[in-house]
Amino acid sequence: MGMNRSPLLELTGVTREYSGYRALDSVDFTLNSGEVHVLFGENGAGKSTLISIIAGALKANSGQIRFKGQPLRLSSVHHARKLGISAVFQEFSLVPELTVEENLFLGAEETRYGCLNRTAMHARATEVLARLGFQLRPDASTAFLSRAEQQMVEIAKAFRDDLSILILDEPTASLTERETRDLFSLVDHVKSQHVGIIYITHRMSEIRQIGDRITILRDGKFIDTVKADTSESELVRMMTGKVIDQIFPAIRFKPKKEVLKIRDLSTTDKSVIGASISVRSGEIVGIAGLVGSGKSEIARSCFGLIPKSAAEITFNGEEIGHLSPREILDRGLFYIPADRREEGLMMMRNARENIVLPALTTPGISSGMVLKRKAEKVRVKKLADRFNLQPSNPELDAGLFSGGNQQKIMLAKCQTRKVDLFIFDEPTVGVDVGTRTAIYEFIRDLCEMSGAAILLISSDLPEILHLTHRVYVMGGGYITAELEPDEIAEEKILKHFFRDGSVPQKASIEHDLN
Amino acid sequence: MSKIIHFLKLALVRLGVLPFLLLIAVAIFTFLSDNFLTGRNLINVVRQSTYLTLVSMGQMFALLTGGFDLSVGTILALTSVVGATSMAMAYAAMPDSAMLSILVGILAGGAAGTTIGIVNGIGISLLNVSPFMMSLGMASVGFGLALYLTGGTPVYGMPTEYGDIFGFGAIYGLPVPVVITMVLIIILYFILNWTPAGRYFYAVGGNIKAARLSGINTRLTLFSAYALCGLMAAIAGLLLTARLDTGEANIGATMPLESIAACVIAGVSLRGGIGRLENVVFGALFIGLVQNGMNLARIESYLQIVVIGVLLILAVVADQLRLRLVATMRN
Ligand SMILES: Nc1ncnc2c1ncn2[C@@H]1O[C@H](COP(=O)(O)OP(=O)(O)OP(=O)(O)O)[C@@H](O)[C@H]1O
Ligand SMILES: [Mg+2]
Numbered sequence: 132m133g134m135n136r137s138p139l140l141e142l143t144g145v146t147r148e149y150s151g152y153r154a155l156d157s158v159d160f161t162l163n164s165g166e167v168h169v170l171f172g173e174n175g176a177g178k179s180t181l182i183s184i185i186a187g188a189l190k191a192n193s194g195q196i197r198f199k200g201q202p203l204r205l206s207s208v209h210h211a212r213k214l215g216i217s218a219v220f221q222e223f224s225l226v227p228e229l230t231v232e233e234n235l236f237l238g239a240e241e242t243r244y245g246c247l248n249r250t251a252m253h254a255r256a257t258e259v260l261a262r263l264g265f266q267l268r269p270d271a272s273t274a275f276l277s278r279a280e281q282q283m284v285e286i287a288k289a290f291r292d293d294l295s296i297l298i299l300d301e302p303t304a305s306l307t308e309r310e311t312r313d314l315f316s317l318v319d320h321v322k323s324q325h326v327g328i329i330y331i332t333h334r335m336s337e338i339r340q341i342g343d344r345i346t347i348l349r350d351g352k353f354i355d356t357v358k359a360d361t362s363e364s365e366l367v368r369m370m371t372g373k374v375i376d377q378i379f380p381a382i383r384f385k386p387k388k389e390v391l392k393i394r395d396l397s398t399t400d401k402s403v404i405g406a407s408i409s410v411r412s413g414e415i416v417g418i419a420g421l422v423g424s425g426k427s428e429i430a431r432s433c434f435g436l437i438p439k440s441a442a443e444i445t446f447n448g449e450e451i452g453h454l455s456p457r458e459i460l461d462r463g464l465f466y467i468p469a470d471r472r473e474e475g476l477m478m479m480r481n482a483r484e485n486i487v488l489p490a491l492t493t494p495g496i497s498s499g500m501v502l503k504r505k506a507e508k509v510r511v512k513k514l515a516d517r518f519n520l521q522p523s524n525p526e527l528d529a530g531l532f533s534g535g536n537q538q539k540i541m542l543a544k545c546q547t548r549k550v551d552l553f554i555f556d557e558p559t560v561g562v563d564v565g566t567r568t569a570i571y572e573f574i575r576d577l578c579e580m581s582g583a584a585i586l587l588i589s590s591d592l593p594e595i596l597h598l599t600h601r602v603y604v605m606g607g608g609y610i611t612a613e614l615e616p617d618e619i620a621e622e623k624i625l626k627h628f629f630r631d632g633s634v635p636q637k638a639s640i641e642h643d644l645n
Numbered sequence: 646m647s648k649i650i651h652f653l654k655l656a657l658v659r660l661g662v663l664p665f666l667l668l669i670a671v672a673i674f675t676f677l678s679d680n681f682l683t684g685r686n687l688i689n690v691v692r693q694s695t696y697l698t699l700v701s702m703g704q705m706f707a708l709l710t711g712g713f714d715l716s717v718g719t720i721l722a723l724t725s726v727v728g729a730t731s732m733a734m735a736y737a738a739m740p741d742s743a744m745l746s747i748l749v750g751i752l753a754g755g756a757a758g759t760t761i762g763i764v765n766g767i768g769i770s771l772l773n774v775s776p777f778m779m780s781l782g783m784a785s786v787g788f789g790l791a792l793y794l795t796g797g798t799p800v801y802g803m804p805t806e807y808g809d810i811f812g813f814g815a816i817y818g819l820p821v822p823v824v825i826t827m828v829l830i831i832i833l834y835f836i837l838n839w840t841p842a843g844r845y846f847y848a849v850g851g852n853i854k855a856a857r858l859s860g861i862n863t864r865l866t867l868f869s870a871y872a873l874c875g876l877m878a879a880i881a882g883l884l885l886t887a888r889l890d891t892g893e894a895n896i897g898a899t900m901p902l903e904s905i906a907a908c909v910i911a912g913v914s915l916r917g918g919i920g921r922l923e924n925v926v927f928g929a930l931f932i933g934l935v936q937n938g939m940n941l942a943r944i945e946s947y948l949q950i951v952v953i954g955v956l957l958i959l960a961v962v963a964d965q966l967r968l969r970l971v972a973t974m975r976n
Contacts (some may be wrong), residue, residue: 434858460860474858477851479918488848489859491841502839544859 137200139164140185141295145194147180149531152522154180156351156506157194162296164325167318167341169332169359172348172370173563174535174573175521178331179221182298186218187211199295209238209420211334215295219285219302221534221561222472225273231284232256232269235291261473264313267477279306279422286314290321297321298329303337304560307422307590315341333563335363371565378568379597379636380575384616386414386600390552390584391464393433396442402428404608408586410552413433415578415585417599419592419624425608426588430554434459434466447551460489463551467541469560469588471534475479475541478530482520482540485529490547519569534561542573552584553577559591571598594620604628660969661912662963663924666956667931674938681941695826696721696881697903701929702833702922703877704904705764706870711850711917712776714871716765717878717904719787720758721897724882726791726800728754729892733802743804750803754886755879761787762875766868780871784901791894793923800892811887822884829880846870848916863909899950906957907932912964932956 136158140162147155151357155177170178183189185196188258196203198214205211208218225234235256241248254267267276273284282302283506289297299318300432303311318328318341330337338345347369354369377514391410396403403425410416431437433444435456444452451459456466468474476485487507490496496507511525518539520532529540538561545553555574559567575598577583589595595602602619604627605614614628657665674681700717707714732750739746761783768779814821837843845866848856857863878900886892911928913920935956939949 436858455862457860457862466858468858473679474852474854477848477855480847480851480913484844484847485855488844488856488861491844497841500840502841502844504839601780 138162138197139199141195141197142181142185142194145181145184145191145196147184147189147191153351155184155191155236158348158351158353160346160353161356162327162329164295164327165322165605166343167322167328167330169330169338169345170348171332171338171345174561174566175533175539176348176370176563177351178348179300179533180351182218182300182329182331183220185211185296186216186220186298188218188220212239212292215293216298217289217292217294217296218298219282219289219300221304223281223285225281225284227272227274229262229273230269230545231267231271231273231276234273234284235259235269235288238275238292255291256287256573259290263287263290263317277423279310282306283310286317294321294324294326296327296329300331301333301336301561302330303332321507327506333561333567335366340365353461360426367564370563378564378571379593380568380572382575382598382600383414383579384600385579385582386411387582390447391433391586392443392445393429393460394443396429396432396444397440398428398432399438399440402437402608403432406605406610408603408610409535410583410584410586412551413578413582413604415574415587415598417595417602418586418588418605419595419602419628420590420605421628422590424605424628426605427556429585429605429610430556430588432479434464434554463549464554465489465545465548465550465552466554467545467556467558469557470538471541476537478528479528480533482515482529483508483525485540486511486514486525486543487547489544493548496547510547511543514546517546518543518573519566535563535566538562538570539566542570550583552586554586554588554589557590559589559594560589574598592621592624595619595624654970657967661924662960662967663910663912663927663931665963666910666960667927667934667938670935670938671930674934674942678938678941681938686937686941690933691930691936692820692823693937695820695822696885697933698826698827698926698929699729699881699884699902700879700900701904701907701925702830702899703874703923705908705913705920705922706846706873707776707780708905708908708913708915709846709850709917709920710771710870711853712824712867712870713780713905713915714762714765714874714878715774715901716761716782716784716787717874718897718900719784719791720761720878721882721900722791722894723761723787723883724754724758724879724887725886725892725896726794726894727757727892728883729803729886730794730798732804732807733800733892736802736804742804745805747807750807751883752884753877757789758879758882759872759875762872762878763868765875766871769871770864770867776871783877788894795892795894797894801890803890803892805890808887808890811884812890813888822888825880825884829877830922830926837922842866842869847918850914850919852918893967899953902957903953904929904933906953906960909957909964910960930965 138161142158142160143401144157145155146157158181170181172178180189184191187208187210189455206281232252234492236252241251251271260267260269265287267280267283286302302314306314322328338359344356345359345361345366346356347354349370349372389409389411393406396406406429408429418426418429428437432439435454439452446462446464451462472478487496492499495510497503502635515523515525520539521536529537559570562570574585578585587599596619599619600616602614602624604612604624606627606629614623680686704714704717728750731753732746735746735749736743765779765783768774769776811821816824845861848861849863849866853863885896907928908920908925909915910931911924913925936949939952
């Protein structure tokens with residue numbers, strides 16, 4: 132990278148406030164063409180805010196932006212796109228009623244004689260998807276796509292026009308490992324075409340794999356821009372301002388009685404076939420598998436969310452297969468879903484109401500009919516402090532919190548009532564290292580101190596390796612292996628991701644800090 | 646000057662559009678008519694607005710859950726017709742017991758109106774019919790029934806006591822309909838803000854999947870919203886019948902629009918999950934105020950309908966503007 136070339140994008144002193152709260156405080160940032168510049172920082176550090184400004188979705192309160200040497204004032208995302216600045220945001224902006232190709236060309240429809248030119252759009256959509264290697268039908272309806280597939284549509288949207296700057300905000304959070312590999316080779320490809328890439332991730336391994344430079348933000352402030360070969364502990368120190376040497380806590384398991392027993396569970400949509408699982412109190416049981424392997428569906432069907440064709444599910448000795456989520460919750464089984472926006476939170480209601488929602492009829496919060504609003508406030512404040520919610524004001528709308536802090540709100544929800552079995556579905560997606568440690572410690576405490584049973588569903592292999600007592604591996608809807616404490620090892624798990632035993636490449640498997 | 650503008654912007658962001666609309670309306674009508682800003686007239690406004698207030702509060706529950714109820718007008722009509730007919734029949738059968746026949750009429754009318762709400766609730770919560778189709782369909786069913794029952798003519802023959810008490814009566818100088826409305830405001834305010842059930846309405850509109858995962862009976866909540874909406878419209882229908890002294894099939898035709906307008910002006914989100922009862926009351930009062938002002942200013946009644954429609958759209962536009970301001974403001 133020549134030092135004499137002027138940068139593709141240059142931000143100086145960019146500041147952005149939300150009603151008095153400085154999400155960005157005089158941040159400097161440069162992006163060269165042909166580099167992958169990683170933005171690194173804790174949840175709420177201001178990463179998404181920064182890229183929203185670059186992508187035209189937000190306006191800065193002060194500061195300069197220069198693009199290809201010229202001052203830049205963006206009026207909208209559309210304007211930015213026209214200049215070749217495209218972003219794939221954390222939160223998707225797809226219209227579920229439209230097809231993939233209609234979404235691809237939304238706002239930039241191709242016309243001929245004033246009419247939509249469907250043939251041309253179809254051809255171009257097919258071409259873009261093929262170029263990106265995405266296995267998607269252009270005429271598929273967006274409503275039925277998985278999160279990973281929606282992500283692909285978002286990425287393809289960015290590649291629709293000529294690109295100068297590509298912004299990816301935690302793009303791999305919901306991609307399978309193959310798709311991640313494809314995405315990375317794609318990034319390499321556009322890099323060679325002098326596109327500048329801004330990449331947000333919380334995953335160390337990704338920084339190692341594709342990063343060139345890293346800019347660290349903390350509390351909205353610019354800390355430093357460093358080369359990608361900076362040591363991990365150094366990066367974490369800059370990000371958190373303190374030294375974290377142990378991400379995963381040691382957990383002592385004292386398994387007692389069996390809490391959950393699933394026998395021969397099959398879902399009607401065949402996403403799970405003949406699965407049997409048992410979880411005891413005082414232990415953490417993991418379900419590992421790729422995205423789409425059916426691991427999440429096991430939990431969802433046992434919580435009464437997807438129809439089962441056959442199963443025998445006993446919880447604390449009682450058959451619960453026919454019960455509704457409410458009845459199951461009342462018996463002490465809590466499912467914490469993976470998708471915050473879809474199923475986790477009411478984004479336009481405040482954090483307090485979100486947190487106490489599962490517990491509104493419990494004695495601490497209401498006397499059956501009437502709410503104890505004081506007690507509610509006190510309770511929520513305690514939980515917010517315990518999870519170190521940032522900003523610490525629970526009266527703020529859930530949608531205004533950063534991704535990681537939304538995750539904390541979700542976890543706080545399950546602490547409002549008595550629970551015997553927690554099912555965590557991808558509990559650390561999009562969560563920074565510091566918060567991750569806190570979440571792991573939280574899970575440990577649940578298991579060690581309260582003696583709860585925990586089912587941990589995760590695509591994050593280190594999480595499975597370090598936290599679980601026993602592991603079920605899933606592939607293609609089947610449980611392909613059950614690993615006892617002394618058998619839990621990376622190769623063993625990987626070997627069972629596919630039913631035929633072929634070992635996937637280790638491309639995106641994250642490595643822990645130690 | 647720029648300070649004033651900044652202050653106005655701030656007020657708009659904090660308070661919403663309603664206070665501004667109220668101020669503008671009061672200013673205009675005071676200018677157009679001397680009789681507008683008098684205590685007597687303002688009490689009049691409050692009394693005239695009670696029916697809309699009741700319906701709007703019910704409508705709010707439907708809106709909170711992310712739907713709406715287009716059948717509120719018919720509920721008024723059917724309640725009025727059934728209530729008046731049964732009251733008149735009971736009174737004819739036992740001319741000595743006016744109170745008993747009033748009770749019979751109230752129960753019959755209330756039941757008829759609420760039934761529409763209940764059917765709406767069943768269709769929307771259990772059969773997954775969209776609120777639009779369900780309430781539109783029921784609007785037709787109810788209106789047809791009301792016309793069929795009366796042959797399109799007003800129903801007379803209710804005991805005069807009914808109108809004397811529920812239409813024109815007063816308690817400590819306050820009109821009876823106003824007192825009843827105030828009691829209902831307090832009850833509904835309590836339900837929404839101080840009970841788990843109230844939170845459920847917000848939760849179902851806020852994110853129905855999250856609500857379900859949090860153990861909330863979403864079907865029951867949806868059902869209750871429409872049943873309650875039906876009940877409120879039925880109460881409004883009974884009170885309006887008392888005021889008119891006749892049962893009529895064509896009252897309430899403007900209620901769906903006006904009640905939704907009152908809610909939207911008051912900041913209730915059409916996507917569900919957001920809205921405050923006290924604001925809805927003011928929203929309904931505002932619409933009543935505008936209608937009263939236009940009457941005093943001798944604006945033709947057909948034109949008044951135009952104005953209400955324009956106001957609804959303006960309120961939505963202003964609210965969008967407000968949201969944009971929220972996003973761009975520094976402070
Ligand atoms: N509209 C808003 N109003 C008030 N505060 C906001 C708003 N949007 C974001 N914030 C706050 O600004 C801060 C920065 O948020 P941002 O989304 O940029 O964080 P982030 O670095 O992307 O975090 P994450 O890794 O969790 O996605 C957060 O503390 C967030 O709560
Ligand atoms: Mg973010």
